[in-house]
Amino acid sequence: MYFITSLQEIQDLNPFIIIGCGGGGEKFSNFEGVEAVGFIDDNIEKQGQKFCGHTVSGNLKELLETTDAKSVAIMLPIGAEGSALKYAVEAIDSGKNVVTSFRSLPLAQNESIFKFADSKGVVIKEISPRLDVIRKIFGTAPPMCTEVLPKLSYKHKTPVVFVGGTSQECGKRTTTRMLGQAAKEKGLNAVVISTDEMGFEQPVDMNFRAGSLSVMDVASAVIGSIKYMEELKQPDIIFVEGQSSITEMGNPHPRGLSTAILIGAMPDATVVCHRPNHPYREPRGIDYEVRAIEAVEPTSVVGLSVNLRNVKDKSELAKFEEKYGLPAVDVRNGGASRLLDVIIDYIGDLKK
Known part of the structure; x- marks a missing residue:
């Protein structure tokens, strides 16, 4: 089973490099007992800035080489699945475990990555939307997360x-x-x-x-x-x-x-x-x-x-x-x- 079901499972994968300096990254780093040793973000404006006590980097390879990270947590928003997959592959190839969110990289849609993780002797797990709970209550649920559109930041010019x-x-x-x-x-x-x-x-x-x-x-x-x-x-x-x-x-x-x-x-x-x-x-x-x-x-x-x-x-x-x-x-x-x-x-x- 690739779903995270307890906080202990996350703590066992310490310490983490966290990818995504937004709400998801901050929330993950605030989990009780989670040790963060670095943060990554693709946004150039965030790089070099402080986030949760760390200086944001844009280079995962550099952090993998300069920290004692055992795992990488990918906490990117919907719409960034391509970047999430790239980071997951890079982390696994470097022998690191991966925790992803269903927003970043829904693993049910990327099953081949399990074989890659197995070949490298690491695990990849997902913090899921827990649709199984809804299915238990109602007898039905969507097959996957229905939140799919990127979050836009745009102010119209027209009245x-x-x-x-x-x-x-x-x-x-x-x-x-x-x-x-x-x-x-x-x-x-x-x-x-x-x-x-x-x-x-x-x-x-x-x-x-x-x-x-x-x-x-x-x-x-x-x-x-x-x-x-x-x-x-x-x-x-x-x-x-x-x-x-x-x-x-x-x-x-x-x-x-x-x-x-x-x-x-x-x-x-x-x-x-x-x-x-x-x-x-x-x-x-x-x-x-x-x-x-x-x-x-x-x-x-x-x-x-x-x-x-x-x-x-x-x-x-x-x-x-x-x-x-x-x-x-x-x-x-x-x-x-x-x-x-x-x-x-x-x-x-x-x-x-």
């Missing part, structure tokens, strides 16, 4: 508008699409990103089901989509459709998804959709959602899109405006243009 809501099925997809249409009618080069597999009604420039991704990958997927569309279309404004709600009571499962989309969008302005008298959802309400959104991201909710499907008196919009102090529109009845004007005015003020 981004996030369209959130107080529940599922409250009008987010329609509002996002109609804001995009209103922007195009105004002569703006607008981009619409839908995070729903059903988001193919026009106008839409990209759609994918964010809910099919690991929640750890959702923000990267949104950031990457924005970056891609900026490079492809040089837009004037980008609209990002949210999913579910951060605060809905009855169905808590997608709330993390909604939060991750918001975080990935890093919006300049936000619209909150609401469906009064929702027949099968349990929204906490507009005030809860506005507070939650503005607490998670440094954005401002600038308007409301009210879905009047379950409202008999269509004059309710004025009451929403008065109660919440925000422009409230029905996008199906000409409200998208007014809401867009509010967004543009707000973004213009931000730029000033």
Whole structure:
């Protein structure tokens, strides 16, 4: 069995050279009883700097020759599998044991490395995601870690508008699409990103089901989509459709998804959709959602899109405006243009 199942197994492989001067490397070095004798990182800006009491190096061979390391711990992020494999091979070839994380180098996908380790008389083991525990509880689990996208660090140059809501099925997809249409009618080069597999009604420039991704990958997927569309279309404004709600009571499962989309969008302005008298959802309400959104991201909710499907008196919009102090529109009845004007005015003020 190549999974690490106890701290003792790690301690028995002391001392370590740790590869990866980030959260994983620091966490590994902080394990009780773990002895670190050096750190490696490919990032030139980190090399020569102090990390966990050691000077970061970029040369594994040099550390292997100048320390008494018995093992190498590879704690690199997802997306660095190539580097992780290179370091593992170099360490094993030098007669060192290897401990890797499932993020760095999932061993189930690299079985030939076991034969190489055996031929050198060393061991290679993985700190696993413990999906066996989930399988024991539920009777099923993913065959491997579903976190697969690299973590992007990118801030969009184009104004981004996030369209959130107080529940599922409250009008987010329609509002996002109609804001995009209103922007195009105004002569703006607008981009619409839908995070729903059903988001193919026009106008839409990209759609994918964010809910099919690991929640750890959702923000990267949104950031990457924005970056891609900026490079492809040089837009004037980008609209990002949210999913579910951060605060809905009855169905808590997608709330993390909604939060991750918001975080990935890093919006300049936000619209909150609401469906009064929702027949099968349990929204906490507009005030809860506005507070939650503005607490998670440094954005401002600038308007409301009210879905009047379950409202008999269509004059309710004025009451929403008065109660919440925000422009409230029905996008199906000409409200998208007014809401867009509010967004543009707000973004213009931000730029000033």
